[in-house]
Amino acid sequence: MAVGTPSDLAASVWPRRAGLAQRAPLLRAARGEPTDVTPVWFMRQAGRALPEYRALRAGVPMLDSCQDAALITEITLQPVRRFGTDAAIFFSDIVVPLVAIGVGVDIVAGTGPVVAEPVRDAAGLAPLRPLTPDDVPYIHDAIRLLLAELGDTPLIGFAGAPFTLASYLVEGGPSKTHAKTKQLMYSDPALWHALLDRLAEITIGFLRVQVDAGIDALQLFDSWAGALDEADYRRYVAPHSAKVLAAFEGSGVPRIHFGVNTGELLTAMGEAGADVVGVDWRVGLDEAARRVGPGRAVQGNLDPTAVFAPPDVLAEKVRDVLLRGSKAEGHIFNLGHGVLPETDPGVLAHVVDLVHGG
Numbered sequence: 001m002a003v004g005t006p007s008d009l010a011a012s013v014w015p016r017r018a019g020l021a022q023r024a025p026l027l028r029a030a031r032g033e034p035t036d037v038t039p040v041w042f043m044r045q046a047g048r049a050l051p052e053y054r055a056l057r058a059g060v061p062m063l064d065s066c067q068d069a070a071l072i073t074e075i076t077l078q079p080v081r082r083f084g085t086d087a088a089i090f091f092s093d094i095v096v097p098l099v100a101i102g103v104g105v106d107i108v109a110g111t112g113p114v115v116a117e118p119v120r121d122a123a124g125l126a127p128l129r130p131l132t133p134d135d136v137p138y139i140h141d142a143i144r145l146l147l148a149e150l151g152d153t154p155l156i157g158f159a160g161a162p163f164t165l166a167s168y169l170v171e172g173g174p175s176k177t178h179a180k181t182k183q184l185m186y187s188d189p190a191l192w193h194a195l196l197d198r199l200a201e202i203t204i205g206f207l208r209v210q211v212d213a214g215i216d217a218l219q220l221f222d223s224w225a226g227a228l229d230e231a232d233y234r235r236y237v238a239p240h241s242a243k244v245l246a247a248f249e250g251s252g253v254p255r256i257h258f259g260v261n262t263g264e265l266l267t268a269m270g271e272a273g274a275d276v277v278g279v280d281w282r283v284g285l286d287e288a289a290r291r292v293g294p295g296r297a298v299q300g301n302l303d304p305t306a307v308f309a310p311p312d313v314l315a316e317k318v319r320d321v322l323l324r325g326s327k328a329e330g331h332i333f334n335l336g337h338g339v340l341p342e343t344d345p346g347v348l349a350h351v352v353d354l355v356h357g358g
């Protein structure tokens with residue numbers, strides 16, 4: 001299914017992007033401009049917390065659902081319809097570009113990405129070739145379908161950052177310590193930088209497809225960068241993430257840069273070239289804004305477990321995030337990490353109302 005051809009793009013993407021940049025609270029906040037309401041969306045807003053998601057995914061493997069434009073579109077729209085969030089996040093996964101170029105990786109339910117042949121030496125780089133638009137036709141098609149449905153709701157595209165992708169490739173799966181990853185990083189810096197350079201190129205290719213198809217903002221997920229101290233982050237990781245972010249400088253698409261446990265890296269993650277720095281729940285947004293410095297907005301940062309608190313405690317925590325966020329040059333409300341599968345969607349709807357002033 002080809003929805004829109006490159007020649008349509010100039011005609012359709014740019015007017016939408018230019019208009020929404022002025023109208024959409026999320027895009028205004030990303031540039032530090034005043035908004036009528038604080039924009040809110042949730043990482044993993046599409047997913048197992050929603051019964052309609054579980055129904056649609058029944059019997060469909062995760063990676064199959066990420067390669068079907070109609071399913072991607074429907075799953076992306078579900079939380080927007082239900083919650084009235086100020087953005088949709090494109091339904092996919094950080095390993096999709098790796099799968100698309102032929103790397104043997106699967107997503108195992110309850111575990112996460114599992115890599116058939118972990119990368120441990122120079123030969124392991126061979127499969128990591130650049131990604132072209134023809135590798136991911138369903139991404140372009142789904143974005144065109146989504147833009148036709150979303151009206152004034154911005155669509156956020158995303159990709160995994162080189163370090164977080166490298167962690168899955170080197171470890172072979174999820175890891176608490178990232179020990180093998182760091183072992184490679186410390187013992188063979190040349191191979192390490194070659195690996196991250198290839199991953200940066202793949203990530204740029206994956207984001208380029210999304211930007212060209214018309215996404216309104218992008219988020220670079222460096223979920224596990226918080227495993228590093230600041231010196232190692234700056235030396236081994238930041239240049240590669242900076243290369244990715246620099247590729248979209250001047251694209252008109254704001255760049256959000258997020259990781260977990262990155263309180264000590266917020267300055268460096270901003271300097272890597274982000275317009276918005278995503279913050280987990282461990283650092284208040286007023287302090288996060290200080291660390292991020294002028295000229296950048298912040299995103300976050302309600303503890304994802306706050307949804308399990310009594311209503312008065314939850315409301316107090318939401319108010320506190322809003323108050324601290326008001327000290328920043330632009331605030332996009334979010335959780336500090338993804339929606340937990342046990343979350344009651346009704347509580348998330350209530351959080352949206354609280355953030356919007358209800």
Ligand SMILES: Cc1c2[nH]c(c1CCC(=O)O)Cc1[nH]c(c(CCC(=O)O)c1C)Cc1[nH]c(c(CCC(=O)O)c1C)Cc1[nH]c(c(C)c1CCC(=O)O)C2
Nearest residue numbers: 043044045046047089092093094109110111112221223338
């Ligand atoms: C680290 C990471 C991954 N994937 C992603 C990250 C970065 C974000 C983060 O830090 O959480 C990114 C991601 N993965 C998914 C999204 C969807 C968009 C959204 O609504 O936010 C996004 C943005 C869908 C998904 N990706 C995955 C699911 C769950 C699979 C399912 O529903 O069957 C979803 C909805 C699978 C996945 N994929 C990954 C993990 C750790 C898991 C969970 C494994 C499990 O607990 O079952 C790798």
